[in-house]
Amino acid sequence: MIDRTQVLHVARLARLQLSDEEVGRMSTELSSILGHIETLAALDLSAVEPTAHVVPGAGRLRADEVRPSLPREVAFENAPDVADDGFRVPSPQA
Amino acid sequence: MSAELTDLTAKAAIDAIAAGDLDAAELFGAYRAAAAADELNAYTWVAEDTPDLGVAADAPLRGVPLAVKDLFCTRGVPSQAGSRILEGYRPPYDATVVAQLAAAGTSLLGKTNQDEFAMGSSNENSGYGPVKNPWDHTRVPGGSSGGSAAAVAAGLAPWALGTDTGGSIRQPAALCGIVGLKPTYGSVSRYGMIAFASSLDQAGPFARTVTDTALLYAHMHGRDERDATSVGRPDEIALPTGERLDGIRLGVPDTLTGEGVEPGVMAAFAAALETARSLGATVEQVALPHADHGLSAYYILAPAEASSNLARFDGVRYGARSEAGDLLSMYTETRHDFFGDEVKRRILIGTYALSSGFYDAYYASAQKVRTLIARDFDAAFAGVDLIVTPTSPGVAFPLGAKTEDPLSMYLNDAFTIPISLAGIPAISLPCGLSEGLPVGLQLAGPAFSENRILEAAHALERAFAFENTPSRIGGGAAA
Numbered sequence: 001m002i003d004r005t006q007v008l009h010v011a012r013l014a015r016l017q018l019s020d021e022e023v024g025r026m027s028t029e030l031s032s033i034l035g036h037i038e039t040l041a042a043l044d045l046s047a048v049e050p051t052a053h054v055v056p057g058a059g060r061l062r063a064d065e066v067r068p069s070l071p072r073e074v075a076f077e078n079a080p081d082v083a084d085d086g087f088r089v090p091s092p093q094a
Numbered sequence: 095m096s097a098e099l100t101d102l103t104a105k106a107a108i109d110a111i112a113a114g115d116l117d118a119a120e121l122f123g124a125y126r127a128a129a130a131a132d133e134l135n136a137y138t139w140v141a142e143d144t145p146d147l148g149v150a151a152d153a154p155l156r157g158v159p160l161a162v163k164d165l166f167c168t169r170g171v172p173s174q175a176g177s178r179i180l181e182g183y184r185p186p187y188d189a190t191v192v193a194q195l196a197a198a199g200t201s202l203l204g205k206t207n208q209d210e211f212a213m214g215s216s217n218e219n220s221g222y223g224p225v226k227n228p229w230d231h232t233r234v235p236g237g238s239s240g241g242s243a244a245a246v247a248a249g250l251a252p253w254a255l256g257t258d259t260g261g262s263i264r265q266p267a268a269l270c271g272i273v274g275l276k277p278t279y280g281s282v283s284r285y286g287m288i289a290f291a292s293s294l295d296q297a298g299p300f301a302r303t304v305t306d307t308a309l310l311y312a313h314m315h316g317r318d319e320r321d322a323t324s325v326g327r328p329d330e331i332a333l334p335t336g337e338r339l340d341g342i343r344l345g346v347p348d349t350l351t352g353e354g355v356e357p358g359v360m361a362a363f364a365a366a367l368e369t370a371r372s373l374g375a376t377v378e379q380v381a382l383p384h385a386d387h388g389l390s391a392y393y394i395l396a397p398a399e400a401s402s403n404l405a406r407f408d409g410v411r412y413g414a415r416s417e418a419g420d421l422l423s424m425y426t427e428t429r430h431d432f433f434g435d436e437v438k439r440r441i442l443i444g445t446y447a448l449s450s451g452f453y454d455a456y457y458a459s460a461q462k463v464r465t466l467i468a469r470d471f472d473a474a475f476a477g478v479d480l481i482v483t484p485t486s487p488g489v490a491f492p493l494g495a496k497t498e499d500p501l502s503m504y505l506n507d508a509f510t511i512p513i514s515l516a517g518i519p520a521i522s523l524p525c526g527l528s529e530g531l532p533v534g535l536q537l538a539g540p541a542f543s544e545n546r547i548l549e550a551a552h553a554l555e556r557a558f559a560f561e562n563t564p565s566r567i568g569g570g571a572a573a
Contacts, residue, residue, distance in 0.1 A: 007442065014401060014445040015408070015422075016438060017430035026442055032501055033443060037390040040459050043466075050461030051468060053293055054517030055280035055325055055541070062319040074186045078412035087410050092421040 002030045097565040099124040100249040104158050104306040105333075107252060111156040118147045118157030122201055125159045129204050129250045134226045134235075136245040138164050139172045140204040153199025155313065160200035161251035163242050164208050166192050166297070167286040175288040176208040176238075178221040179413045179432035189286025190318045191255065191297050198313035203251055206241030210434045211404065212262055212290040214238050215506040218497055219436040226493075227270060229531055229567055233490040236266030236506075239300070243270040246300045249564025253301040253310050257287060259294045260392050261485075261510030264522035267300055268485035268534020271524045271562045273307045273551070274300045276510075278541045279517035280325040283318035291399035292323070294392075294514050302562050304523060304552045308333050311544065328542055334552035339373040342550060345380035345478030354505070355487040358528025363484045366525040366535045369557045370482075375550075380474040380481060384466040388512035391467070393504060394447045394460035395515075401444030404437065439500060468516040475540045480550055483509045485522040485534030513538045523551050524560040532560075 081088040110116035150157035165175040167185035174180040209219040217225040217240030227233040228248035235244040239256030243266035256263040258276035267274025299310035312331035409415035409428035416427040447456035520538035
């Protein structure tokens with residue numbers, strides 16, 4: 001069961017604002033989904049190794065060489081606000 | 095115009111262009127006109143002109159048009175992943191697989207609608223409106239690659255790219271009566287795919303025939319130094335020629351009892367197994383004791399990875415931004431205003447599962463269940479060549495039927511998710527009708543067994559003789 005306080009705590013961690021209506025709805029829906037997921041608790045997993053990645057042979061890294069990257073003006077093309085060769089954002093302390 | 099042209103398989107079109115009997119520009123024009131008149135909302139962007147096909151027409155795929163799921167980055171072309179937070183985003187580069195297929199001679203026809211960030215099984219989570227199923231316009235096409243599947247089924251594209259995280263190629267292929275392949279994880283580069291769940295996401299082809307599916311995949315795979323999780327295949331992909339299944343051992347999971355599956359789907363599945371036997375296959379039960387826990391493990395792992403991947407959408411470098419007085423409010427309001435409900439739901443589940451105090455109970459447990467599921471498949475493939483199930487427990491359902499109950503929507507993927515967790519390949523091909531709507535058959539094999547899967551699927555396709563020529567299907571009661 002996920003109550004409103006927990007929804008608000010997780011939303012804050014996820015940098016996600018929720019309306020009052022959304023908090024209530026998410027509390028109900030997440031409780032239902034996590035209730036289904038609880039079935040995992042019935043398994044004895046103490047001797048099982050976790051799997052983060054399924055394919056053997058992956059993870060080879062390329063040589064660490066300097067290569068051309070996106071030109072600055074191209075990287076700015078999709079930005080909502082650009083100023084002085086940088087991404088402009090509101091002040092953290094406004 | 096040209097129902098004959100848009101009814102051609104990609105292979106037939108390529109052969110006709112190579113023989114000088116068909117002009118690649120004429121083919122592109124026919125598809126462009128069909129796609130521009132799309133009544134299914136399958137496309138979010140369609141090419142305005144016929145591209146210069148000079149070079150492409152000499153390449154192996156001869157300039158044949160390709161529809162691409164919206165979440166693949168296409169240079170200078172909108173790539174919005176079905177999300178309003180990326181409205182108008184035009185990437186400065188191509189996804190590796192898009193570049194590979196362009197080099198092989200496909201021409202970009204359009205970008206296809208999808209569930210937002212590939213989260214969904216009905217395409218109703220798109221920020222750009224739902225897609226209609228070409229067999230019945232009042233029903234969903236499946237998801238998340240619903241636009242790609244609907245476009246191919248309706249003759250608005252000869253073939254298309256999709257992605258599959260928990261079933262997002264196979265399930266819409268099944269619901270639209272076409273073929274879709276989820277390749278072995280790692281065999282196709284993920285570079286330039288807007289990420290959902292990185293340990294599960296895999297690109298793959300949609301087409302109307304098994305041969306076209308094999309042909310597109312043959313030009314997609316390969317190790318890419320820009321994706322450290324990509325690996326080279328041990329073999330090349332051959333065009334399938336199989337007509338028989340002699341000596342092939344098919345396994346049916348012993349948990350597949352019919353519970354939770356529509357009777358018409360079980361009947362079509364039983365008939366498909368009978369057809370397989372008539373072609374020489376043997377059918378036996380296999381144990382997959384942990385597969386039933388796949389859905390639970392998936393709905394921890396995929397949202398956890400998504401909550402991390404989607405942190406990049408913060409209104410700073412690209413995409414939409416909500417104006418706010420301070421930085422933190424700008425982040426939280428941008429994400430509130432431009433993410434849809436399902437995306438918010440999964441971000442919250444994933445953040446919860448990764449949060450302090452819950453990590454071991456959820457995320458670590460799910461990773462261990464993933465180990466058990468992968469071992470189950472290894473053990474099963476010691477006794478059988480392929481595992482068969484219905485692709486989806488039901489046929490295409492009415493628009494709006496499951497949007498109020500996220501859990502019932504998730505259950506659509508009960509047969510596809512365990513395979514995704516194990517990283518192994520699987521195909522869905524149409525095997526019959528239930529209530530006048532297509533039923534998909536799923537064939538799964540061990541890692542890198544795509545050739546075995548495609549050979550068997552080809553033999554079954556010939557025997558099923560399923561009619562999915564675009565000019566002869568559906569349109570549906572409410573079309």
